[in-house]
Amino acid sequence: MGMEKVTMADVARAAGVSKSTVSQYLNKRYEYMGEKTRQKIEEAIKTLGYQPNFLARSLKQKRTxxxxxxxxxxxxxxxxxxxxxxxxxxxxxxxxxxxxxxxxxxxxxxxxxxxxxxxxxxxxxxxxxxxxxxxxxxxxxxxxxxxxxxxxxxxxxxVFSILTDNTESTYKAVQRFIDKGHKHIAFVVQPLRVSTRLDRLEGYKRALNDAGIEINPDYIVEADIPDMKAKLERLFSMELKPTALFAANDRAFMAVVEFLKEKKIQLGEDLELIVFDNIPFAHLLDTPISFIIQPxxxxxxxxxxxxxxxxxxxxxxxxxxxxxxxxx
Amino acid sequence: MGMEKVTMADVARAAGVSKSTVSQYLNKRYEYMGEKTRQKIEEAIKTLGYQPNFLARSLKQKRTxxxxxxxxxxxxxxxxxxxxxxxxxxxxxxxxxxxxxxxxxxxxxxxxxxxxxxxxxxxxxxxxxxxxxxxxxxxxxxxxxxxxxxxxxxxxxxVFSILTDNTESTYKAVQRFIDKGHKHIAFVVQPLRVSTRLDRLEGYKRALNDAGIEINPDYIVEADIPDMKAKLERLFSMELKPTALFAANDRAFMAVVEFLKEKKIQLGEDLELIVFDNIPFAHLLDTPISFIIQPxxxxxxxxxxxxxxxxxxxxxxxxxxxxxxxxx
DNA sequence: ATGGTTTTATAAACCGGTTTAGTAAATCGT
DNA sequence: ACGATTTACTAAACCGGTTTATAAAACCAT
Missing domain, CATH: 3.40.50.2300 (Response regulator)
Structure with a gap:
């Protein structure tokens, strides 16, 4: 049923006052009206079932x-x-x-x-x-x-910006791999178009450098998700397979896990894994994966x-x- | 710098036409104006850097x-x-x-x-x-x-409503437990305030009934998440511990998994688990959990x-x- | 030249609120 | 009792667009 929308003008008419006063009422500026007027408006609003239109207000007030x-x-x-x-x-x-x-x-x-x-x-x-x-x-x-x-x-x-310490965190994580004796550490990442990925790669490189390990470009896998599998295939068919892998974000991680599952590569035994990203339910997994999580x-x-x-x-x-x- | 907002009136003035015509232009109703006029408006918009205000339009058109x-x-x-x-x-x-x-x-x-x-x-x-x-x-x-x-x-x-077949899916899942020989099947759920939970419980009960298994209220754990642990504690200290458990949604599932982890109860061996809910990364888990997922x-x-x-x-x-x- | 169309354009009302300037009536101080 | 405040309230402009009714100008046919 059409039930025409009730506007402030209708309320004003019903209460026998002006639109201005109704507006004041709605903005709780009761000091601009008498007690009786206030009650009349209150009643009119209730009986008409008036609902204000915020759009109109926004137009005038320039905020939505x-x-x-x-x-x-x-x-x-x-x-x-x-x-x-x-x-x-x-x-x-x-x-x-x-x-x-x-x-x-x-x-x-x-x-x-x-x-x-x-x-x-x-x-x-x-x-x-x-x-x-x-x-x-x-x-x-x-x-x-x-x-x-x-x-x-x-x-x-x-501009105000909010970031994480991508380079430093990655540096420390890779350092941990190195401390554990890993020498063949892979880095898997989506295309290096955005700063986060570049910064993480930077941390990886610095950690290897500082440990005197040569950076092997073949260990750095940069690919779009659909191409990831093929590139991982190549990575794991190298003579010197990586023993540790750093996944630069959740998507890379997913691609890696899917790949490992398919190839039946055992996490923890054949390969250690660190992921830079927050993963839901990560704490429920009892696989030996480390996560770098951002607050x-x-x-x-x-x-x-x-x-x-x-x-x-x-x-x-x-x-x-x-x-x-x-x-x- | 204040840089006052450019309005349609400004464009109209700059182009030497009326607001109405500018409005027509913006709505691509070019048949209402001459070629030269169109170009003038186009130019004025460009030089002034005019951006229309959708709010004003919405007010008139009654859609946002x-x-x-x-x-x-x-x-x-x-x-x-x-x-x-x-x-x-x-x-x-x-x-x-x-x-x-x-x-x-x-x-x-x-x-x-x-x-x-x-x-x-x-x-x-x-x-x-x-x-x-x-x-x-x-x-x-x-x-x-x-x-x-x-x-x-x-x-x-x-009203139009979209639902899943909560009762039927639960029925089938519980039936599967029964087919596998389970007799002590627990049902874990948050407070039964909403239809989904009630419908799932209904499916559980019907499955047991149809299999001639008596419904044991002690196997039905209904609790808010904070109280869940205590109630699970009680469930697993019963003489006849459940050998299968149905978690009615993701939150219940999380509570259960956390509890099992703490108690070192082995999934698959000591207990079988079905979860009614979509869980992210569920396919990555290699635990023997079944999930009922909704499309x-x-x-x-x-x-x-x-x-x-x-x-x-x-x-x-x-x-x-x-x-x-x-x-x- | 006349009248009918078509083209091009505009003024003004409208959407539903907020806000400002102004005013009549009530209250106050002395 | 009189001007000064204060109280209670309203008209009208405004926000920035859209839309409708109207009209001048250009074009066309006879």
Whole structure:
């Protein structure tokens, strides 16, 4: 049944007052009206079943109480953990988060950024692909609230950023392999397009270097997930098979585990494994895998807090926050 | 730098035409203007760097191209899988999804429903707590686009719903235990407040009944997650310990696994386990656990499709769609 | 030249709120 | 009793678009 939407004008008419007064009432500025007027409005709202339209308010007030999160890959567990932390933070402040999945595609990322801005969301937390430099620059210059998460962007823009100590953590993990006597350590990674992967590789190389082990490019497997298997095949058909393997993120890890399962290579016996990433239910596995996990909740909260500060117009110079990962 | 926002009026002025014409241009209705006019507008937009404000448009057009997803528990993997499918669907139709986490709390659910409606989102997909009947009814009666997911609500409202065959799948799984010779089968579940849990319990009971096995209430563990451990303690200190265990969802499963790990109870040897839920990386585990998995993506797509139909005003009588789960 | 169409464009109302400037009536101090 | 405040309230502009009714100009046919 059509049931026309009740607007403020209807309430005003029913209560015999002006729209302005109803608006004041809704904003709880009761000092602008008499006791009787207040009751009349209250009653009119109840009998009409009036529900205010926030869109109209947003148009005038220039804020929507929406914030956007643009993740590079929504199937990445770490990203969802971060997103949840951000959501939790903003929920406490009565803002809703809109999560969009850029799929590591700069075009999609661009589309989402433009769309969310057009819809006047109050700010953005972005896991940047790194490929939309002009767009990033544009936002920053216009003073639009933004926080970058997880990845560095090329030229150091003057933006708040949240990172982990990718290089250092990887360095320490690889060092542990070396301390245990491993000499043939493989590094498996998706295409080196983003800073996290490059930084982790850097840590791997430095650890080998500092231990006086020569870096063998054949031990470094860089491939897209679909090609990963073939490349692993090659890796494990070398004369000197690796005895330890560093998976640079969860997707690489999955590819590796699937491969090992198929080849019946025993974890712990034939091969030791370290994974740089947060994996759900990791603590339930009783396989001898080490994980480098990032403090996702803390990172999310920090990002949310920084974004909220910008939205609230607090004046603060952008900084880069580096959170330490830890191995378990 | 303040850089005042450029509006349509500015573009109109710069191009020497009226707002109306600029609006037509933006909506690609070029037949309403001359070639020269079109070019002037195009140029003015470019030089001014004009970005339209979708909020203003939404106010007039009464649609925001936002849809809301209200999940009962965002840490539930199945829910995130469903949400992703929904997002993917709507992304293709240029609508954004807003995911909110009701935390299984009817108050929070209510708050979110009201808030999203106030913000004029075009429709909602809800994993209902089941406790806000009046609110649900209200939406349905007003013809507001809604789809219910995963759980049944008390009185059968006339709404599109997506479910799995909870009872049947559980029945079959328990039957398998029985076929293997198990007589002492435990059922572990969170508080029986929602239909999914009740339906699964129903399947368990029916399977035992049909096999002529007496239902022992001591084998049915119903507890909140924090109390789960204590109750499991009691379960496994019975004279006749269970030799098989059915975990009614992922959270119950986690609690069970943690408990077993602590007690050093060997899966597969001392105890067989079936879990009703989608678990990430489940295929990587080589423990002998069976999982009943729901076709999350299909369910999500169906829900999205049904909601989209309602938004597009397609006339269709609400139905309940039951998707079969399968055991792996 | 006349009248009928088509093309091109605009003014003004509208969406549903918020906010500001202004005012009538009530209250106050002296 | 009088001006000064204070209280209670409203009209109208505003936010930034869309849409409709209207009209001038250009084109066409006879």
């Amino acid at each position: 109480s929406f914030i956007g999160i643009i993740v590079a890959n929504i199937t990445h567990y770490f990203s969802t953990e971060v997103s949840r932390a951000i959501e939790d933070f903003f929920h406490q402040h009565d803002l809703q988060a809109i999560v969009c999945n850029a799929d590591d595609d700069p075009e999609k990322e661009k589309k989402y950024i433009e769309m969310l801005r057009a819809k006047q969301v109050d700010g953005l937390i972005i896991f940047p692909t790194g490929q939309n430099h002009d767009l990033y620059k544009n936002m920053v210059e216009q003073g639009y609230p933004v926080v970058f998460m997880d990845r560095k962007v090329e030229e150091s823009l003057n 996702a909740r803390e990172m999310g909260f920090k990002a949310a807090e920084l974004l909220y500060g910008q939205i609230k117009q607090e004046d603060r110079t952008p900084e880069v926050f580096v959170f330490p990962s830890k191995m378990i | 191209s936002f849809i809301g997803i209200i999940v009962a528990n965002i840490t539930h993997y199945f829910s995130t899988e469903v949400s992703r499918a929904i997002e993917d669907f709507f992304h293709q139709h240029d609508l954004q999804a807003i995911v909110c986490n009701a935390d299984d709390d009817p108050e929070k659910e209510k708050k979110y429903i009201e808030m999203l409606r106030a913000k004029q989102v075009d429709g909602l997909i809800i994993f209902p707590t089941g406790q806000n009947h009046d609110l649900y009814k209200n939406m349905v009666e007003q013809g507001y686009p809604v789809v219910f997911m995963d759980r049944k609500v008390e009185e059968s409202l006339n 999350a993506r299909e369910m999500g797509f169906k829900a999205a499709e049904l909601l989209y139909g309602q938004i597009k005003q397609e006339d269709r009588t609400p139905e309940v769609f039951v998707f079969p789960s399968k055991m792996i």
